[in-house]
Amino acid sequence: TMIASTRIGADASSEELDRYKRFLLDLPPEMWTPAFKTAPGQVTGRLQIRYQNWLRDRFKGDLDSLNRAYTEEAVGFQTVVPPSELLERKTWQPPNTPKYRDWLEFKRALPAEFRLPVRETRLWQEWMRGEFQNQFGDVPKEYVGTAKSFETLDLAELGMPLRREFFQKAVPERYEGGAAESRWFFEEWVYQHGTLQGSLTPWRIEDEDDGIKRAPVAALESRRVAQHGSEIRREFAKRNFNYVLDYILINGRAVFNTFAFCALAVLTQLIVNPLAAYALSRYPVKQSGKILIFLLATMAFPAEVAMIPSFLLLRDLGLLNSFAALVLPVAASGYMIFLLKGFFDSLPQELFEAGSLDGAPETVMMTRIALPLSRPVLGYLALVAFMGAYGSFLYAFLVIQDQRMWTLMVWVYQLQNTAPRAVMMAALTLAALPTLLVFLSAQKAIVRGIVLPGER
Structure with missing residues (x-):
């Protein structure tokens, strides 16, 4: 569902992509989630490998120091997994632990390709999925619009009263002033109009009449693949073999x-x-x-x-x-x-x-x-x-x-x-x-x- 809900902004100029990349790098950690997580049914991913290598450098290869600092019993750096981060849940609060503080430090150093902005639209999609127990056919027509699934529900198609109600009931407090999607909308408004209207609020985003393009998430990913195709192929070719070798070294x-x-x-x-x-x-x-x-x-x-x-x-x-x-x-x-x-x-x-x-x-x-x-x-x-x-x-x-x-x-x-x-x-x-x-x-x-x- 994460991948499907980020398939937006497929067309963008090089200037817009550079501007969006700078926007991602300036976002605070709570405004985006890391990409390339370990997929369901898999045992490793780019994010996990990068995190484990970062920990190995941070603790200078001393696994005992890591176990003491994080109160864990890892048998190798290859077995350490990133902490759980549920930014989209209204009731979730970041834990005040050494591991999570180190995770935030690691997270701030991630490049733009690893950053997926938190979208109010995705919050809306997941909230609706929970409200109707993953049964899309039960969703009222006034919420559906032109969508064919939960992943294609569009917050911009909602009327203002419904949008305001959703923000009050489902959006976490850390996004009351707007998540990354709203911030992009505000910055683009300022970039195009030179000033920010005071009437703009987080629930008034991606209005078709505003002429503001959606965040070019898909376009930035496409450029990344086009520029680093051989590197990505090599990484996919070696990843499973590297995991097996690490597994053998652990044992x-x-x-x-x-x-x-x-x-x-x-x-x-x-x-x-x-x-x-x-x-x-x-x-x-x-x-x-x-x-x-x-x-x-x-x-x-x-x-x-x-x-x-x-x-x-x-x-x-x-x-x-x-x-x-x-x-x-x-x-x-x-x-x-x-x-x-x-x-x-x-x-x-x-x-x-x-x-x-x-x-x-x-x-x-x-x-x-x-x-x-x-x-x-x-x-x-x-x-x-x-x-x-x-x-x-x-x-x-x-x-x-x-x-x-x-x-x-x-x-x-x-x-x-x-x-x-x-x-x-x-x-x-x-x-x-x-x-x-x-x-x-x-x-x-x-x-x-x-x-x-x-x-x-």
Whole structure:
């Protein structure tokens, strides 16, 4: 409704726009409301970002000082929101608090593009909306005029008695001498006629016979867009990504937890799987085939089937809310053991026989012969382990209830509870970058790891 009620003054000369801009900059704070507020369903806006940056400079990045001054418990400057300011309500009074006083200081420094003048016409529209409970069809004809909705009700179409009655009943005391709309009308009258008639009153505004143009709100906005189009596009392109990065920084342990989990998962799988595969390859037993079938059979069950048993086991062992709860259940992979065993079996046995003749123990032959020749497969194994750990959400959410231990994917899931779809798309795009970078940097090793076992 705010946007619809400010679509006035679409045509104006450059001189009129400059005059109106100076008029806005000279208005006291109570005569205008800040534009670019956070819209319904959104999580941030230009005003909020500018306010948070101003607070960061004012308190020199000291969040504790802000919390003490404002008696708040903000976890980051990104979570501080502007104070509520209901200038259009008749009963609302500005609070005498440190936060609101600082808000007024911030507000006075805002440029003209952030200033929306308080219009008596909008006060009239909102008053009528409340009087008739948002039912436009119930509004009497003498109030409607040519309007088709509450946003198009025009105070200038009312007769003087009705206008005077509205000002007495609904307009706050701070606007008894006229809001910004009246002030613009008075200034334009003086500019055009050179003097102000004493009979002019706040309820006698925007009279078609006076020849005074309405405030060029829409025209000033159009000029701003035309002059700063590229800047506005860049701001829209970056805003959601910046919000996601701020969100991640607020929950700073998410990055560390994810990095630690991925590193531990890759490390344990590179240790456990090669050891198991090497043992099955070098020391075959009659049950080797059955063991491999048993290991591969685990792939037939969805991961969700094992979540509850794993959770109960980890709970009984007292490992919940720890990296062990994340790493131990994925330390071994039946498919990777099968793949590595087949690769170890394909290695020339002469290499191991030569090592045995030289007196090399099995650990040396494994680390000096088998593993170096298996680097492509181990690289593929490391990639699969990284992808599984990095993308793990549901299991990590199940075994880790402590928010301090949550990984990045859990926080991204939590973000969707408050963020709109556009922010979620930005979050998923940023979350996909690490996997893309890992794939691009290890592309050759990955391809060799996929092709080489098949060739052998």
